[in-house]
Amino acid sequence: MKRPAPASDLRAALLTLPATREGFEGLTAQLIDAATGGALRLLASGDQLGVDGIADPHGAGPRRAMQSKRYKPTTSLDRT
Known part of the structure; x- marks a missing residue:
C-alpha cells in the first residue's frame, strides 16, 4: 500500500531531525505537552532506564513519561 504524500513528507522531515532534545526528542516532548497540558522534562543523556x-x-x-524512538529504514531491530 502506497503512503499518501502528506505522511511521506512528514516522515521524511522527522528523519532529518537529530535524535536529541533539540531535535526529535524535543519535538516529541512538545507534542505531548500540547496534547496533555503539562510540562514534560527531558532527562539528561545517559542511562535513563528507558x-x-x-x-x-x-x-x-x-x-x-515518554521514551522517544525514531527508526530509519536502515535501523536493525535484531532481537537476539
Whole structure:
C-alpha cells in the first residue's frame, strides 16, 4: 500500500531531525505537552532506564513519561 504524500513528507522531515532534545526528542516532548497540558522534562543523556522525559502528575492524573524512538529504514531491530 502506497503512503499518501502528506505522511511521506512528514516522515521524511522527522528523519532529518537529530535524535536529541533539540531535535526529535524535543519535538516529541512538545507534542505531548500540547496534547496533555503539562510540562514534560527531558532527562539528561545517559542511562535513563528507558525514559527520555517525565512530568509530574497533572491534577488527579498519573505521572507521565515518554521514551522517544525514531527508526530509519536502515535501523536493525535484531532481537537476539
